[in-house]
Every structure is written in C-alpha cells, then in structure tokens.
Amino acid sequence: MKAVVICPGRGTYNKTELGYLQRYFPDAALLSRLDDQRRCAAQPTLTELDQAARFSIARHTRGDNASALIFAATLGDFLSIDRSAIDIVAVTGNSMGWYSALACAGALSPHDGFRVANTMGTLMQRSLIGGQLIYPFVGEDWHPQPERREALIDAVEDIASRPGHALFVSIELGGMLVLAGNEAGLSAFEAVAEPTQQRFPLRLGNHAAFHTRLMAPVAEQGRDALPASLFGNPVLPLIDGRGAIWWPGATDRDALYAYTLGTQVTETYDFTRAITIAAREFAPDLFIITGPGTTLGGAVAQSLILSGWRNMASKDDFRAIQTTQPLLMSMGIPEQRASSTGFREA
Template sequence: MNAPKKTAVVICPGRGTYNKAELGYLGRNFPDTRLLEAFDAHRTEAGQETLSELDGADRFSLAKHTRGDNASGLIFAATLGDFKSIDRAAIEIVAVTGNSMGWYSALACAGATTSEDGFNIANTMGTLMQDALIGGQLVYPFFGEDWTPDCARRDALLDMAAEIDSRANCTLLPSIHLGGMLVLAGNEAGLKAFEKAAEPIDGRFPMRLGNHAAFHTPMQAPVAEKGRALLSADLFRQPDLPLIDGRGAIWWPHATDTETLRNYTLGYQVMETYDFTRAVAVAAREFAPDLFIVTGPGTTLGGAVAQSLILADWRGMDGKETFKAMQSEAPLLIAMGMADQRTLVS
C-alpha cells in the first residue's frame, strides 16, 4: 500500500539567492531543455546574454550575475525548474507563495501565467529595475541569535525609520518584512542616516544589498508604469493552485479576476511593502501543510521561513531550539538548494 501524500506549500525565493555557490545550478538541475532554450531565445531576442551562458560561465561575477536584468531570469528559471522537479506522486502542493521577486516565480508555479509568460514578466521587471536603479536596500535583524521574537525591537526600528523618513531630503521605508529581519529601502540620504543611527551587529549589520533598488516603495512608481505599458493583461490567467501574495491575500483557482491580479502584480506589489512574514503565516494557518518547500536557488530563505513560523506561533514554535527539535523529529522545512534535502522531495 502506497504511503499517503504529504501536503506542501511551495515558497519561491527572491533576489540575492543566485550567488557563487549557485553557478551551474540550471545545468545541474533544470529538468526541461526545451523550456530553457525558449528562455534563452527570449533573452537573445532582447539583446541579452542567455541564461545558459550566464549559468555556464567559468566563474561567478558579482557585477554581472547579481544585476537585476540577469539575476531575475536566473532565479526565476532555477525556481521554476525546482518546482517542476517536485515528486507529485509523493507530494500534494496545496499553495504557492514567494518573497519579493519570487512573486513572479510563484505566478508561474501556481499556473497564473504560463512558464514563458512568467519568464517574460520576471525578466522584463528585473531589466526595468536595473535600468532605473532607483534608491537602495539594506537589511537589519530584530531577532537575536536564539530567534526569540522581539516585536518591541522591531517596532522601535520601524519608528526610527519613520523618523528618518520625515527628515528633509531623506526617504526610508519598510520594503520587506522578512521573518526576523527588516528590509528597509530608500534614497542614499535615508539609508546613510539609518546606518549611522542603528547599533552595529556582528560587524555585518546594517547590511547594504548590492545591485538592489528601493523595491516595494513608491520610489518604484516609474518602473511600475513602464511594466504596465509592456506587460499586457493576456499574460495572466486563472491559477491552478492557491496563490498567497505579499499582503497575505489568497488568489483562488476559478475565483481570480485576472485584471485585478495584473494590477496588483504591476502596481501595489511593486510600490508597497512586501509582507513575506504574513504570507508564510497565512500559508501555515490556512493550509496547515506537512511541509514548507523552499525552492532554489540558494539556501538563505529557510531561516526567514522558520522565523516567520515562530512569529506566527506555529505549532508552539517559539525559538530556534524548538524549530530545530521539530525539524530533527520530522522535517518540516525542505530547502531544495541543499542537495541532501532536495532528494527528500524530488
């Protein structure tokens, strides 16, 4: 008798996840040669280096591989390839969500776009972001090393950011709620003011994110406008799977207004705070999956997922030790970017 399927929410990573260790990820893992060729043809037609060339390079280039016009396509393809590699005979995918740029990947994984249309959206928006490169981003933690929630500290940091934003010539806004991390975005004056005011942590934080613009803030209005001009409504369709967005709202199969989905994707989602923490909490509470599967590339999003579950008090999880205990007893979080975990679901 076959074992019952495990249920899973799939989580798609965003920018900053294709790094030196991921070079060759598509060559190692992408399961559909013809689809990768279609992605390459799209980029050749746009006058861009192909994904196969970027992924097959002899060495990783921070300047080249992390640019928005290159990173977005690489990350989208790696995510979609991993999604297609999940063993559907053993795992029932009950919902899909993503972090930041991972929203574009989630659209395709959930069937709200075709694979090629999803790639067009991700590649176009990544290119527009890179061409404009408005503002920047930094990250700063409010969790301690034991991952005990400290919401008072988070609120104090948000108050600090709001005070800086109120100053003349300064812009600083919450960009992403990322588990135990705050991602802030703004102009150079706002970012520098926060870096000066915030207590340094471990010689790492506050940490600027290279080649990142002020994503998910009104500063991206020109990018959103250009995206709407280039990406038509017929790229979007009814999702096959429930899709959880950066507000925690669920887009249901057979009940989604595709024009509204396009407006969210190329409007609100670009210019307003992305609440990944809430998206994970909604995924846990609404779908109660056996597994949270984080696709590749990279392995950095797993911590934010675990921290988001802690903030949601999921199954009594209250810190790093309880998470590790639950994970060792029966894996709850699977990162496909880790070879030993990938085999558990593919």
C-alpha cells in the same frame, strides 16, 4: 504529504549556485525557449550566464540577469517536484519570487512568467532607483522581540520625516526588516543602527528601493510593457505579499495584474504575513523552498515562530521539530534535495 512551495527572490543566485540550471533544470526544450527570449532581447542567455567559467558579481547580480536566472532556477525546481508524492496545496514567494510563484501556480505560463520576471528585472536595472539594506529585530535565538521591532519602525519613520530623506520598510522578512530608500535615508539609518551579529546593517548590492513608492515609475513602465492578457486563473492557490489568497477559479485577472504590476511593486511586501497565512490556512506537513540559494530558510522559520506555529517560540523550538519530523526542506541544499522523498533529480 501536503506542502506549500516558497519561491525565493533576489540575492539567491550567487557563486555557489553557478551551474545550477545545468545541474538541475529538468526540461532542456523549455530552457532553450527561455534562452531564445533572452537572445531576442539582445541579452546574454541563461545558458551563457549559468555556464560561465566564473561567477561575476558585476554580471550575475545585475537585476536584468539575476531575475532571469532566479526565475529559471525556481521554475526548474518546481517542475522537479514529484507530484505523485507531494500534494502542493499553495504557492507563495518572497519579493521577486512573486513572479516565479505566479508561473508555478499557473496564473502565468512558464514563458510568460519568464517574460514578466525578465522585463521587471530589466526595468529595475535600468532605473536602479535607491537601494536596500537588511537589519534584524530578533537575536540569534530568534525569540520574538516586538518592542525591538517597534523601536526600529520609529527610527525609520523619524528618518523618513527629514527633508531629503526617503526610507521605508520594503520587506517584512521573518525576524528581519528589509529597508529601502534613497542614499540619505539609508545612510541615516546606518548611522543610528547598532551593529549586530557582525554583519548588520547590511547593504544589498545591486538592489533598488523595491516595494516602495519610489518604484512607481518602474511599475508604470511594467504596465506599458506587459499586457493583462498574459495573466489568467491559477491552478493552485497563490498567497501574495499581503497574505491575500488568489484562488483557482475565483481570481479576477485584471485585479491580479493590477496587484502584480502596481501594489506589489510600490508597497511593502509582507513575506512574514504570507508564511503565516500559508501555515494557518493550509496547515501543510512541509514547506518546500525552491532554489536557487539557501538563504530563505531562516526567514521562513522565523516567520513561523512569530506566528506561533506549533507553539514555536525560538530557534531551539524550531530545531527540535525539524530534527524529529522535518518541517522545512530547501531544494538548494544538495543533501536535502537528494534525501527528500518526492524530489526527482534532473
């Protein structure tokens, strides 16, 4: 069975994920080495965070802690996939999940991938420039509404043109837009956006203005802290946040480094495009979303609908396919993890 693996980003290690590494991480020696890296940086270890008596929003969702936990959970799930049953044809990720994807695809070693994710998460937390919010342009039926999206883009551009207002499209996330900017820009959007689905527009706690030019100082700090020598050729095809494919044996290390610690940090991350390219170029039987969390499935399905994959045009169309022959599996859902052929429990 051919599969594309998708690595989740920030906001996916929450209260229900507490203990995820203890339950699922398959390599105790590797986890110990990652703990040592955190210990050397005078940071709480993954084991301490994951095995805490209770989940703390203030502690566990901080960029320096959340990025480390999410990377480790993703890597552990990737290592748990039975490669004799699952042929992984490509790897991609959402936002911070790009760092995880680099390690899963072999462009970074597990140790160096953790170093990159932990360093960037720490730098983001120290700066904490701006913020993010999320807002949908599709209804609850997930039917594409391009005119609605265009109206939202017009509103973003109008707000961004005002003195003192910064607002950008941070992530194209299926049927949703993740917007980022300064407080003036975010508040102005909240003032004009019609409340919908009982929770949007939704501010994302402990998130900075990721994937915008406001992050240029953080990108520069990342390049100062992380050498290009950490990077190498992937062993699996990698699909980035523009939909570009980095091929094994044909990847320029310096270009990959420049994208990862430059473009990827300061420009819109088009996750929708990445999923579209994954479907059209690799035609997988299955999309596997690693843990932690269970929140990325909707965005993947919406991205496939927006791309017209298998003639899907709505949530009902996706459900019909998913019911008869599962197209999407989430390792963060215990039932799917346990019942999906090819997954080994730790």
